């Protein structure tokens with residue numbers, strides 16, 4: 516059985532009818548190493564100069580390839596970028612997020628029906644995967660594969676950061692990586708030995724995201740309760756203050772992920788998928 520030592524301490528108390536939640540997130544020390552890694556993981560954006568040895572990188576890639584995938588058809592491809600010049604070119608496409616040029620390894624995982632179509636053609640089988648359903652399935656495969664690599668990397672003491680801008684810039688990334696028709700970049704991660712250990716980020720309480728048996732829709736009061744407590748956490752409070760906004764929702768919608776940007780990048784992404792004949 517998993518034993519917990521000095522772990523996760525949550526103090527809840529009431530003050531004038533208002534509930535405050537103070538969460539001290541200390542390191543969780545567990546005997547189960549895999550769980551320990553999963554429960555203590557955090558995004559790492561700063562890396563030391565240490566390279567990732569080939570054997571270690573191969574292990575990470577193997578963990579990704581071992582992951583579940585639909586029908587075991589493996590309709591994804593993994594592009595590993597290590598050359599500095601190419602990382603710098605990728606970095607520009609990712610809106611100059613410095614991790615992309617600073618990390619020793621950048622991995623772009625793609626939904627890929629190109630390889631499977633070639634296989635089908637050569638085996639006198641119909642080409643059946645150039646449609647939205649299979650794009651969706653291949654995207655799921657690529658994502659699961661990526662997360663398995665991230666888990667493996669973290670087990671090996673290597674930090675990872677997802678780079679979401681790959682979806683904004685799918686066409687440009689595809690051009691740089693010479694992706695043929697039917698290959699769509701889905702995820703990008705940067706990998707490297709950490710030169711920072713940032714604090715664990717807060718999460719909403721479990722009750723906010725887990726539903727048993729059926730979805731219980733959120734009343735106005737419930738939303739208020741869940742997010743008010745969350746917004747009171749020191750880390751989140753600081754985040755709101757730094758963004759000069761009144762609340763967390765405004766940080767996301769006014770500052771970080773604006774509607775007009777999302778609409779622009781949605782159209783761009785849809786056009787790219789149409790060119791790929793996958794949408």
Ligand SMILES: Cc1cc2nc3c(=O)[nH]c(=O)nc-3n(C[C@H](O)[C@H](O)[C@H](O)COP(=O)(O)O)c2cc1C
Nearest residue numbers: 556557558559560612676677678679680715716717
């Ligand atoms: C799909 C996806 C896209 C992300 N894109 C970026 C990104 O472009 N830049 C970045 O610094 N972090 C990115 N992240 C990392 C998240 O910001 C991070 O996971 C989140 O803030 C929670 O922090 P934690 O991973 O340390 O718990 C991304 C994560 C995911 C899953």
